[in-house]
Amino acid sequence: MQVSVSVSEENAEQEPPAQQVSAFLERRREQVAQRWADAALFRTVFTVSRDEAVEAGRSVAAALAAVAAAGRLDDIRAPGFEAVRDQLGRMAASRGRMGIDTDGLADEVAALREPVTDLLRAEFPDPNAPEAQECVLALTVLMGTLRLVVLETTVSAGEEVIARQREQLHEVATPVIKLWESTVAVPLIGTLDSARSQTVMESLLDAIVAERARYAILDITGVPTVDSLVAQHLMKTVAAARLMGAECIVSGIRPAIAQTIVQLGIDLGTVLTRASLADALAYALSRQGVEIAPLRTDSAGVR
Amino acid sequence: MRASRHAAPASLPIGSDADLAWVRQQVRQAAAELGFGLVQQTKLVTAASELARNTLVHGGGGHVEITPLDSGPAPGLRLAFVDAGPGIRDLDRAMTDGYTSGGGLGLGLSGAKRLVQEFEVDTRPGEGTTVTVTAWATVVPPARPGP
Ligand SMILES: Nc1ncnc2c1ncn2[C@@H]1O[C@H](COP(=O)(O)OP(=O)(O)O)[C@@H](O)[C@H]1O
Ligand SMILES: [Mg+2]
Numbered sequence A: 001m002q003v004s005v006s007v008s009e010e011n012a013e014q015e016p017p018a019q020q021v022s023a024f025l026e027r028r029r030e031q032v033a034q035r036w037a038d039a040a041l042f043r044t045v046f047t048v049s050r051d052e053a054v055e056a057g058r059s060v061a062a063a064l065a066a067v068a069a070a071g072r073l074d075d076i077r078a079p080g081f082e083a084v085r086d087q088l089g090r091m092a093a094s095r096g097r098m099g100i101d102t103d104g105l106a107d108e109v110a111a112l113r114e115p116v117t118d119l120l121r122a123e124f125p126d127p128n129a130p131e132a133q134e135c136v137l138a139l140t141v142l143m144g145t146l147r148l149v150v151l152e153t154t155v156s157a158g159e160e161v162i163a164r165q166r167e168q169l170h171e172v173a174t175p176v177i178k179l180w181e182s183t184v185a186v187p188l189i190g191t192l193d194s195a196r197s198q199t200v201m202e203s204l205l206d207a208i209v210a211e212r213a214r215y216a217i218l219d220i221t222g223v224p225t226v227d228s229l230v231a232q233h234l235m236k237t238v239a240a241a242r243l244m245g246a247e248c249i250v251s252g253i254r255p256a257i258a259q260t261i262v263q264l265g266i267d268l269g270t271v272l273t274r275a276s277l278a279d280a281l282a283y284a285l286s287r288q289g290v291e292i293a294p295l296r297t298d299s300a301g302v303r
Numbered sequence B: 001m002r003a004s005r006h007a008a009p010a011s012l013p014i015g016s017d018a019d020l021a022w023v024r025q026q027v028r029q030a031a032a033e034l035g036f037g038l039v040q041q042t043k044l045v046t047a048a049s050e051l052a053r054n055t056l057v058h059g060g061g062g063h064v065e066i067t068p069l070d071s072g073p074a075p076g077l078r079l080a081f082v083d084a085g086p087g088i089r090d091l092d093r094a095m096t097d098g099y100t101s102g103g104g105l106g107l108g109l110s111g112a113k114r115l116v117q118e119f120e121v122d123t124r125p126g127e128g129t130t131v132t133v134t135a136w137a138t139v140v141p142p143a144r145p146g147p
Helices: A017-027 A029-037 A040-045 A050-069 A079-097 A102-110 A113-121 A130-157 A159-172 A194-210 A228-243 A255-264 A277-287 B017-033 B038-057 B108-115
Strands: A177-180 A183-189 A215-222 A247-251 A272-274 B010-014 B062-069 B076-083 B118-124 B128-136
Touching: A017 A029, A017 A050, A017 A113, A017 A130, A029 A040, A029 A050, A029 A113, A040 A050, A040 A079, A040 A102, A050 A079, A050 A130, A079 A102, A079 A130, A102 A130, A102 B017, A113 A130, A177 A277, A183 A194, A183 A277, A194 A215, A194 A228, A215 A228, A215 A277, A228 A247, A228 A255, A228 B038, A247 A277, A255 B038, A255 B108, A272 A277, B010 B017, B010 B038, B017 B038, B017 B062, B017 B076, B038 B062, B038 B076, B038 B108, B038 B128, B062 B128, B108 B118, B108 B128
Parallel strands: A183 A215, A215 A247, A247 A272
Antiparallel strands: A177 A183, B010 B062, B062 B076, B076 B128, B118 B128
């Protein structure tokens, strides 16, 4: 089907892509909603009835049409979003309760783009014509904005929740594990901000005393970013552990992080490091005269 | 002028530690979408973490503008960290490895510069600081036909 061509102020030959996208979303609202109802985001939130999912999809498509009509494709503050902001927030919260993190949620919203772009392409006799490409790009921008709007609802709606979760993280995510006589380890997961680092240091020092540990392993496999502040916290913790008579080993520095640390100019030369937690443990054990060797068995190579 | 008219720029606030985490996540995601490899992502996110923290700690808060650049030969990401804080009086000194006016390691500015391809500081005492960095995704060169 041919997209209608009319004269506008901005372009004498054809309607601007945003207007075309808006018209398309109005015209094909039902098809768009039907496709979205099968996408993970809608399907998993509206489990009771598919009609509900379709209905929700319709209102999102209508909102996007309004945003595009206003020519505000990349504006997360566009008034057109107001109609669905609450709904999107509830959907996001619902996914959150099911254990989907913001990355996962972002992916799910991103996955809404393909079905609707496919429909849009099909509107053009030649989907590769410049006009079609322009419209697809406009729609892509719009869908990117939708994603930001959804993610934003999780931030603003969840400020309180986040604060509470952070408190919990401080306490929960820093378990000090006794791995062996005189050997303790903390697997660090997530962001090491100042508050968290302080908790880590305190619980590690407590454990060193309680377990009379001589070796303390800080495993940073689960730390996504090591910047100069995180590095500084690590070095302080290592120094403090040393004062308590324990040798500290930092394990789990991934290759990408190692390269980044070096380029940043951080010198971890005084810190004992090992590639993995297992290597760190093996080191600590060997220093205590414990050797790990495979048992001798008669059946060779059986696992 | 390389900023693409198609890509959607985003502006994120920098006013708390939680904002820093959010900025890191968004930068990582934008870089991943543009095709940055894992090492490149890590470098850019780390630079962003340093600069955003400077905006928060030294600049008293501000925002970051994230602009995907996809009209050039390789996709890129531009990040502008903007604050209306005290500005940097002696930029040469601030850019020196190990110089800190607080209790930091003094590696944020100089280190971030090493982690990106383009680095620019616009600062005015009493008015504020804008640090703009750009990183380009490495494009694997097409295999050259044999002789
Ligand atoms: N946005 C900013 N506003 C004002 N001063 C800044 C800003 N960014 C950096 N500086 C100054 O430059 C110095 C060096 O910054 P940096 O290399 O990040 O080290 P650090 O943050 O560890 O002190 C800071 O100590 C501060 O005095
Ligand atoms: Mg700094």
